[in-house]
Amino acid sequence: MEHNEILSILEGMLFLSGDEGLTIKQISSVLQLSKKEATEYMDELIQIENEKIIKGFEIVNFGGVFKFATLSKHHEYYQRMVEQNENSLSNAALETLAIIAYNQPVTRVRIEEIRGVGCDAMIRKLVAKALIKEIGREETPGKPILYGVTDEFMDAFSLTTLDELPELKEIKEDFDQEDIFNTKYTESAENSEVE
Known part of the structure; x- marks a missing residue:
């Protein structure tokens, strides 16, 4: 499988996992990669997300579980939306x-x-x-x-x-x-x- 294709699939997996997020073990199992390779792809995807010029979310790591999260600096706008x-x-x-x-x-x-x-x-x-x-x-x-x-x-x-x-x-x-x-x-x- 092509390098960019793996990154694309990984991004989709993160999106589908929602609040549950993904562990390196899950990533390596689904993509049939070693844990080392899965970690390297995850690190690269995080770097790509961080380099985006316009972004509304980021990839976070909570205790070994990776997931998408909204940017904390935009919290007041999200709070307003929820209140409305x-x-x-x-x-x-x-x-x-x-x-x-x-x-x-x-x-x-x-x-x-x-x-x-x-x-x-x-x-x-x-x-x-x-x-x-x-x-x-x-x-x-x-x-x-x-x-x-x-x-x-x-x-x-x-x-x-x-x-x-x-x-x-x-x-x-x-x-x-x-x-x-x-x-x-x-x-x-x-x-x-x-x-």
Whole structure:
């Protein structure tokens, strides 16, 4: 395999790994390189990223795990963006939230199987909004995180218990295309504004 092709694949691997990041062991295994070669490619990729004229992220090494991270010098802008979006949930986030509420405790992999797409970003957003939280680990290889809803979720949707969630059959009949969570979340947000 060509040198630049390996760097290109490595960059894609870093992107796909998201918050979990990559270890040298994983890189060497996937690319079928020695650990020494994997380290050299990683060092070269870091150098290439650092030399870019315009960049919005960098490669960081946290305890032997490499991952992409936004530049800390731009923190105030990212914070502003998060604050502006604080009270809104996209349809994808609402869909993810509904899957967790109806299936908890549930792993990220199971959520993705139901949705049919990756949901790392949605889960991070929902955790940041304190609507979901880690409630344990599944006793399977890799011990994936199990997610469940929080008290804040219950408050946002004016629920005392999860038994108050409508039956999925009821939602389909009563709301057809309308998203029950979207409706409830909007109502809840309107009520808080009135107060």
